[in-house]
Amino acid sequence: MYYQTPDVTKYVDAVARFRGYIIAAYLLLFFAVLAVYHPRVLSSDAMFWLKDSAEMQRSEANRYTPHLLSKLTVHVDAFDETTREALHTLNDRLGALEGVDEVYSLFSKEQSAVGGTPEMVGVVSTGDLDTYRLEKLVKERFNAYGNVVDADFKTFRFFISAQSAVDLGGLAIPGSYTYTATNESVDWPELIRYGVVLLLTIFMVFRFLFRNYISAVSAVIVITFSTLFTFALIYGLTGIAAVHMTMPFITISIVLVDFLFFYYRWHVSQYKIDKRNALIKMLNRSSAPALWTSVITAMGLGSLLFIDSDIIRLLCLGVIFSSIVGYVINLTFLPALLSYFELEHTHIPYAKMGYFFASSELHYNRKFLHLFLGVTFGLMVLGGSMIYSESSRFFNLNVVNDQIQLKIPYARIDLELIRSIDRFTEAMGEKFGEGLGEVVSLATIVQSLNDANSQTDVLDDEALMQALFYLDLYGMQGSYYDADAVNIRINLFDVDKLELIDWLARYSALDIYFVDKETLLDSAKFNKTLLLSTSLFSALLVIGLITGWIFRSVAMVFVGFIVNAVPIAWFGLLVRLLDVPLSLEMLIAMTIAVGLASDATIHFAYKYFRARYFGRSQKHALEKMYFYSGIPVIIGSVVLIAVFVALYLSSLQSLQLIGLYSAVLVFISLLTDFFVLPVMLLFIDRFDGKKKMVGITD
16 A cells, blocks of 8 residues: 555665676567567558458458559649640559559540440540540549549549559659558668657657756666567567557657656655665655556456457557566666666756645635536547447548449349449439549449440340440450459548448448458448447546555545546547547557556555655645656656657658657646646545545555
8 A cells, every 4th residue: 555665675785786687687688589579560550450350351251352542643733745645654554563453543444435336336545535635524524533633634643453552663753743552561761760869859858857867878778678578578478470660659658657757766865865775765665656557557458458359459468568567677677777876966946846736736626627527528428429329420531532442242244233233323322422423333334335325225134235245345344343243433522431431331232342451441440449449448447446446445446537538538529520530540649648647647646645644734745746756747748748749740651640649648648647636636635634544444
C-alpha cells in the first residue's frame, strides 16, 4: 500500500557493488538481441488488418486473388494534341509494367465509344480519338468519364490494378503528378533520419531541463534498450516478425514517462543528501507505484490477448511488455548507471508550478466538475450508441474520385444475370445518388452495344448473343467477365465509402466479392470497429477495478476508469467531427494515451494519499503530489509532444499520422492529469486527519 516504505538499502548496496557487471550484462544482452532479432518493418498497416479480414478470406476461398488498386493523378497546364499523345503513351507504358494487370483511364481500351453502321456495330477506344472529339465525348457523357478526367481537362486519373505498388521511375509523365498506393516498403533513409531527430530531441530537451548530460544519456539508453527488448519478446512469444514503423512509439512514450518518475526522484533527492541515499529515495518512493502501474497494465490489457485479432494482441503486448521491461531496467540498469554520478545542480526552478496548481485547485467548483463529467459520459454514451447501432456509423470515409472493384460469380451468362446486375445498379443509384459515377459492368456494355445495334431493339436472348459476339470481336470480354465471374467497377465521385461498403455487404440479391485490397482494407477496419471499441471499453473497466483494488477504495474504481476514459472520449469527439478514418496509427495513439493515463493515475494517487495518510493537509498533499509526480508528467508530456510534432512535419504519411494523433492525445491526457485527476482525488478524499481513510483497510 501507499503508506508502506520498502527497505531497499541492501538492494542499493548490492547494485552499487556489482554495477559494472550489471551494465556489462545489459550491453551484452543488447548486442546479442540485435544480432539475432531481425524484424520486418512495414510502413503500411494493410497486412495487420487484412490478416483478420473475413471478406479477404471469403474472396481467396473462391480463388479471387485480391489486387492492389493504386491511383496516379496527373495535372497538366493545357490539353492539346501533344499532351493527349503523351498521356496515351503513359497509359500504354503503365499497362506494360511488370505485375500490372490492368490500367483504367480515359485512354485505356476499356473506355470505348460505341457506334457503327446499319450493318455493323463499331467500337472505338477513347484513347484513339483526337483532342476535339475526346473533349466533345466527355462533355456529353461526363457521368461516364468524370472519374478519370476533370471537366477542365487539366487533371487525369489512372487506376492501376497490380500485385504491388508500381515503380514510376523512367516513365515520361507530363506535368506534375501524385501517386496514391498502399506500399508496405519502408523509406529507410527517411525513417533513420527521423529516428535520429527523435533521439536528439529527447537528448536536447533533457539536457536543457536538468542541466546535465547524465539525464539525457540515461534516457536515450533506457528507451533504446526497452524498445529492442520489448519487440524481441513479442516476436519470441508470438512469432510475428512484422512491426509497423509506428509501433515503437508505444514503448518510447510509456518508458519515457516511467523513466522520468525514477530519474526525477533521484535528481531532486540529491538536494540535501548524498548520492547513496538519493538512490535509496529513488527506489523506495518510485518502485511501488511503478510496479502497480505494470500490474494494472498487464491485468487490464491481458484479457484482450485472447481476442482473435493480431492487431489487438500486438498493441496490448506492446503496452504490457513496455511497462514490464521498462520497470525492470529502471530497477536494475538505471541505479547501476546513476551510482557513478553525483550532481552539482539539483535545483528545479520550474517545480514551483506545483504550488500554483495546488493553490488553484484546492477550492475547485463542484458544479464544473459534475458538468464536465456529465458531458464526458454523454460523449461516451453517444459514441457507444453510434458504434453499437445496426449501422455502426462512428467512422466515416469520404472519398472523391475513387473506385471499388467487385466480382460476381455466375453459372452462365443470360438475361437474368444481366437484369440482376441492372437491378443492383439501380438500387445502388437510388441509395447514393449523385455521389456515384458510372457503374462499369457487363450489363452496361451489353446495353450500349444493343443500343448501337440497328438489327436489334429490345434486349432479348438473340440481342445478348450479338452483344457478346461484339465483345469477343473487339477483344473486350476480358475486362467485363472471366470464366466464372463478372467484373464490376464502381466509380465514386463523392461518397462515404464505408457506408457504401456496408450497403454492398448487406445486399443479398447478388453474391458480391471485393477484389481490390483498398476496399478489403476499408471493410476490415469497418468490421473491426465494434470489436476494438468493446476491447477498449473492457480494458478501461478492468483498469478501473484494479485501481480500486490497489487503493482499497470503491471510489478509486471510478477515478481509474474516468481518468483513462476522458482523453479517449474527447479525442473521439474530434475524430467524429472531422470525419477522420480509423487507422492503426490512431489505435497506437489511443493505446499510448491509456498507458500514460494509468501511469499518472497511480503515481498521483500514491503521492497524494501517502501524504494524507501521514497527516498532511490537502494543500500540502497536493503540493507534494505535483512536485514529485506532476513535474515528471509535465516534462514527459512536453518531450513527447515535441517529438510527435517533429514527426508530424515529416514527409512519411504514417509518421505524420502518429505524430498528429499522439500529440493531440498526449495534450488532452496532460490536461486531464492536471485539471481533472487532482480534483477527483480531492472529491473522494475521506481522511479524517487521524492517519486513516474511511473505506481503506491495511
